[in-house]
Amino acid sequence: MKRNLVVATLVVFAFSSIFLLSSCAKKQVITEEKEMEAPAPEVAKEEKAAVPAAKEEKMEEAKIERLKELEEAKKQEAAIDEEKAWMERRAAKFEAEAMYFDFDKSFIRLEYRPVLQEKAAFLKDYPDMRVRIEGNCDERGTNEYNLALGERRGSSAKNFLISLGIAADRIETISYGEERPRGLGRNEASWSQNRRDDFVLVR
Amino acid sequence: MWILVLGVGVVLEASDAEAKLYIDITSPSMRRISIAVPDFKYLGHKNEHPELGSKLAGIISNDFDLCGYFRPLDKGSFIEGAGAGITRDSINFKDWSVIGAELLLKAGYECIGQQLKVEARLFEVFSGNQVYGKRILGLVEQSRYLMHRLANDILFALTRHPGPFLTKIAFVGTSTGQKEIYLADYDGHNLKQITSHHTITLSPRFSPSGDRMIYTSFRDSGTVLFMNDMIKGETRKISDREGLNIAAAWRPNGKELALTLTISGNPDIYLIDTTGKIVKRLTKNWGIDVSPTFSPDGEKMAFVSNRSGSPQIYILDLRDERVERLTFEGSYNTSPVWSKLDRIAFAGSSDGRFEIYTISPDGRDLRRITQGQGNNEDPCWSPDGRYLAFSSNRTDGNYHIFISNANGENQRQVTDFARDQLSPSWAQQVK
Numbered sequence: 184m185k186r187n188l189v190v191a192t193l194v195v196f197a198f199s200s201i202f203l204l205s206s207c208a209k210k211q212v213i214t215e216e217k218e219m220e221a222p223a224p225e226v227a228k229e230e231k232a233a234v235p236a237a238k239e240e241k242m243e244e245a246k247i248e249r250l251k252e253l254e255e256a257k258k259q260e261a262a263i264d265e266e267k268a269w270m271e272r273r274a275a276k277f278e279a280e281a282m283y284f285d286f287d288k289s290f291i292r293l294e295y296r297p298v299l300q301e302k303a304a305f306l307k308d309y310p311d312m313r314v315r316i317e318g319n320c321d322e323r324g325t326n327e328y329n330l331a332l333g334e335r336r337g338s339s340a341k342n343f344l345i346s347l348g349i350a351a352d353r354i355e356t357i358s359y360g361e362e363r364p365r366g367l368g369r370n371e372a373s374w375s376q377n378r379r380d381d382f383v384l385v386r
Numbered sequence: 387m388w389i390l391v392l393g394v395g396v397v398l399e400a401s402d403a404e405a406k407l408y409i410d411i412t413s414p415s416m417r418r419i420s421i422a423v424p425d426f427k428y429l430g431h432k433n434e435h436p437e438l439g440s441k442l443a444g445i446i447s448n449d450f451d452l453c454g455y456f457r458p459l460d461k462g463s464f465i466e467g468a469g470a471g472i473t474r475d476s477i478n479f480k481d482w483s484v485i486g487a488e489l490l491l492k493a494g495y496e497c498i499g500q501q502l503k504v505e506a507r508l509f510e511v512f513s514g515n516q517v518y519g520k521r522i523l524g525l526v527e528q529s530r531y532l533m534h535r536l537a538n539d540i541l542f543a544l545t546r547h548p549g550p551f552l553t554k555i556a557f558v559g560t561s562t563g564q565k566e567i568y569l570a571d572y573d574g575h576n577l578k579q580i581t582s583h584h585t586i587t588l589s590p591r592f593s594p595s596g597d598r599m600i601y602t603s604f605r606d607s608g609t610v611l612f613m614n615d616m617i618k619g620e621t622r623k624i625s626d627r628e629g630l631n632i633a634a635a636w637r638p639n640g641k642e643l644a645l646t647l648t649i650s651g652n653p654d655i656y657l658i659d660t661t662g663k664i665v666k667r668l669t670k671n672w673g674i675d676v677s678p679t680f681s682p683d684g685e686k687m688a689f690v691s692n693r694s695g696s697p698q699i700y701i702l703d704l705r706d707e708r709v710e711r712l713t714f715e716g717s718y719n720t721s722p723v724w725s726k727l728d729r730i731a732f733a734g735s736s737d738g739r740f741e742i743y744t745i746s747p748d749g750r751d752l753r754r755i756t757q758g759q760g761n762n763e764d765p766c767w768s769p770d771g772r773y774l775a776f777s778s779n780r781t782d783g784n785y786h787i788f789i790s791n792a793n794g795e796n797q798r799q800v801t802d803f804a805r806d807q808l809s810p811s812w813a814q815q816v817k
Contacts (some may be wrong), residue, residue: 287692287696287697287718323718323735323738324697324718324720324735325676325677325690325720325721325733325763325764326588326589326809327588327589327632327633327646327676327677327690327720327721328674328676328677328690328697328720330609330630330632330633330646330676331630331632331646331648331653331674331675331676332674334629334630334648334653335652335653335674338648338651338652356629357607357608358608358609358630359586359604362565362586362604
């Protein structure tokens with residue numbers, strides 16, 4: 184019983200000191216600890232009467248501790264959620280930003296280098312993520328040639344990402360040729376939309 | 387099983403002009419012979435199939451039109467009375483000469499239950515001579531097949547060459563919203579869906595004997611080459627290597643295929659056997675190499691490459707591995723197909739719109755087949771090399787299959803199904 188009481192008291196001290204730590208200098212903490220040590224024998228004298236009160240106190244303290252733990256967990260969770268939401272936002276941007284090509288070409292236009300650099304940065308930040316690059320073409324020409332051209336467009340992006348340090352086994356390519364147009368018109372406005380690489384994350 | 391031989395032919399009397407070659411199909415420019423095909427006359431007592439009279443005449447008349455050697459006359463111009471028969475004595479040939487008919491096909495039919503008997507006689511209107519006569523038997527439900535056989539027989543009698551009437555054409559159709567392979571008679575009738583992959587299925591190519599068909603279909607991982615045994619109705623995977631497995635072509639020996647793979651990281655053409663094993667790598671180049679097609683002797687292969695900057699057609703000699711460029715005109719030449727008669731058809735563009743051309747394998751004698759009517763793509767030859775099929779969006783904006791003579795004359799639309807019909811492959815009649 185006595186030991187319990189001492190433990191309980193020490194717990195009280197421990198908590199108080201946590202509160203005080205933030206505002207007090209080290210020396211002050213020590214003096215206050217000494218000052219607060221004084222009432223302890225008093226508590227010991229009232230041992231018999233204090234038993235139910237102490238029990239209650241102890242339960243109360245456990246509750247507080249638990250609440251604090253929960254709060255801490257919540258904070259951590261919130262931080263994780265925020266991190267996750269941030270990742271999702273980046274992932275959404277990663278997938279939304281396609282790369283477009285000139286007619287019958289598979290070289291990466293200068294303006295898309297930063298786009299690919301950002302994608303590489305994302306893949307470096309999230310090493311569990313893999314990417315599927317889908318090469319597409321406009322409808323002009325044959326399916327067969329366009330399947331090959333789409334494959335080359337996918338490879339262009341893949342090779343660029345590899346040159347930025349992304350492991351080759353994290354990148355797969357597939358060509359859809361002219362089979363998955365985004366723009367359905369038979370004009371340059373549609374065609375320019377269809378000559379593209381899409382980037383799909385594989386998680 | 388899609389060919390069932392049922393008809394039995396019986397030659398009627400000896401024809402008056404047995405030995406005469408009526409049509410020389412090898413002559414460079416042919417005059418189409420005008421032919422009259424009145425409705426078939428019922429020869430029995432009680433006609434349970436009165437609709438067949440005009441239906442049978444319509445099928446064979448359409449065959450005559452599609453083959454390019456004849457000009458069937460409009461039924462509305464016929465003046466012959468109802469009393470006329472189908473034999474020489476019961477025909478007043480003046481009724482036919484006056485409307486400009488050079489040939490007259492007279493036929494009668496008789497039905498007993500599901501049995502159909504047709505008796506056909508072809509007359510030269512000017513002389514009144516019978517040049518062909520035959521009686522054939524079959525089933526009512528196979529009347530289209532019977533008429534195609536009759537047309538084939540008649541054409542053979544006149545030209546010493548069989549017609550295209552019993553051949554079939556496979557194509558890619560989009561009516562389901564996906565791309566699947568379909569098969570129809572050469573005239574677009576008797577449609578069947580061959581694949582049900584519920585995805586993008588492309589590039590059907592019949593084997594030289596017409597018994598097998600290869601095609602490419604998408605899986606999650608990419609394209610896969612399949613082979614469909616048309617006789618057994620079985621499909622098996624031939625090549626599913628990483629990357630592309632596309633645009634395969636049969637070598638005329640029927641034992642090897644060329645296709646584009648990207649296993650080296652670049653689209654190149656490889657020779658594989660029918661189990662999918664690589665026999666040889668055929669092209670090795672930084673550019674795109676696709677769409678192979680073999681010469682009739684199997685020793686040369688035409689293909690598309692962008693090695694000079696834009697897609698052009700090249701010919702590889704498999705014996706010495708020399709490559710020569712075939713096409714120089716236009717900025718985009720693709721889809722080569724090499725005919726049994728040693729001519730190469732392809733789709734070419736100089737202004738974004740595609741036209742069908744043919745060229746001699748030595749680069750001479752370039753001829754334009756289509757003349758600015760919409761887009762014209764995906765040419766293929768009939769097995770005998772005398773006809774071309776291609777897809778064109780000239781009629782309603784959607785692509786349909788058209789056939790024409792090898793020289794581009796007599797272009798006729800043969801499919802009119804919902805949405806697009808693309809990428810035809812013309813099958814030999816399976817014997």
